[in-house]
Amino acid sequence: MSVQERKERERAERERLIVATARELAEQQGWDAVTTRQLAERIEYSQPVLYSHFHGKREIIGAVALEGATEMAAAVRAATSAAEGPRARAAALARAYLDFAASNPAVYDAMFQLDGGLAFAVDDTPPPLKDAFAALLETLTEVAGEGVHPGLFTEVFWASLHGLATLARAGRLHPEFAERRVELLVDRLAVL
Amino acid sequence: MSVQERKERERAERERLIVATARELAEQQGWDAVTTRQLAERIEYSQPVLYSHFHGKREIIGAVALEGATEMAAAVRAATSAAEGPRARAAALARAYLDFAASNPAVYDAMFQLDGGLAFAVDDTPPPLKDAFAALLETLTEVAGEGVHPGLFTEVFWASLHGLATLARAGRLHPEFAERRVELLVDRLAVL
C-alpha cells in the first residue's frame, strides 16, 4: 500500500513540475519555445514521460490555463473585496483583470488564445473556468442596471476587457491611453 | 521592354494567386492546413516559388490580413452610410464588424490572432490597417460624447467588438445572446 501511495505522490509531484515548467518556459520565451523536447529536457526526463501524464501538448496548455483561471478568479475577488461601492468594485475588477493579463501573458494566451482543448459547452466546462466567470458575475451584477440580465451584462463587460487586454498587448492600442480606456469603459458600461 | 513587362505582370498575377489560394484554403480548412507544401501544390508550383514572392509564411498571412482590412473598411463604410442617425450608424457599424469577423474567420485570424509580421507602431502601420481604423473613427466620433477623445473612444469601442468577435467564435459566449449583446454595448457606449 505504502509503496503505491508513494508512487502516486511522486507522479502527482512530477505532473505539477511539468505544468509549472511549461508555464515558466512560456513566460520566459513564449509558447513557441515550449516544445516537447525542450520541456522534457527541463524536467530532466525523456519526451515519452510527458505523454504518460498528458495526452498531448494541447492538454499541457490546458492544464496551465486551468491554473491561470484559478489565479485570475482569486486576483479579481481580492481586488473587488478591497474596494468600496459598486463603481469602485467594477473599476477594481477591470484593473485586476487587465493587470493579470499583462503580468501573465503566456498564461492568458493558454486560457484564451491557444487551443487548450478545454470545453466551453455550458455543461462540461471545467470548474475553474466557471468559477472565474462567476467571480466577474458577482461584482458586475450590481452594476448591470435594471432589467438587464446579469449574465448577459457580464459577457459584454468581459468581452470588452478581453479585447482591451489582447489588443493592448499586441501593440494595437496607444499605451498612454491605457488608464483612460479603463475609466471610460467602466463609466459607460456600469450603471450606478 | 515588352517582354519584361509581361513577366512582371505574370509575377504579380501569381502573387495574387498565392494570396487568394492561401485565404481560400484557410477559410476551408483552417490556417493549420495552410502549409507551404499544400499551398505550393494548389498553385501548381514548387515550394521555393513561394519564397521568391514572400520572405516566409508569415508574410503570406500578412498579405491576407491587409486584403481583409481593406474589405472590412469597405463593409463598415457601406453599412454606416446606409443608416440614418448616429445611434443607427453605430449599431450598423457594430453589426457589420461582427458579421465580417463571423463570415471571414480565417481572414479575421490573419488580421488579429496570427502573427502576420505587420507593424503597428503608429508610423509604419500599413495604410489598409490605418484606413480600417479610420472607418471606425468616422462613425464613432459622433457618439463619443462631449470632451471625450474620439481616438480613445474608438479604441474602447473597437476593443469591445474585438472581444465579442473572438470570444463568440471560440464558443465562450451564449449564442442566443448575440443580438442582445450588441444592443447593450451600443446603448451603453454610445452617447447620443
Add this chain to the structure above:
DNA sequence: TATCTTGTCTAGCGGTGCTAGGATCGAGTC
C-alpha cells in the same frame, strides 16, 4: 534468489518551414 511487472529511454515516423544547388527554358546575339 528468481520472476515478473512497471516504468523509462532510445530511436524513429511523418510532418513542418525553409533553402542550397543543379537542371531547364527562353531571350538576345551572331
Add this chain to the structure above:
DNA sequence: GACTCGATCCTAGCACCGCTAGACAAGATA
C-alpha cells in the same frame, strides 16, 4: 537559324516539430 548565357524553377535535403513503438532496466513480489 544556331548558340550563348542569364533568369527561373524544381529536386533534394536540412533541422525542427509532435508523437509513439519496442527494447531495456529497475524495482516489487514470491
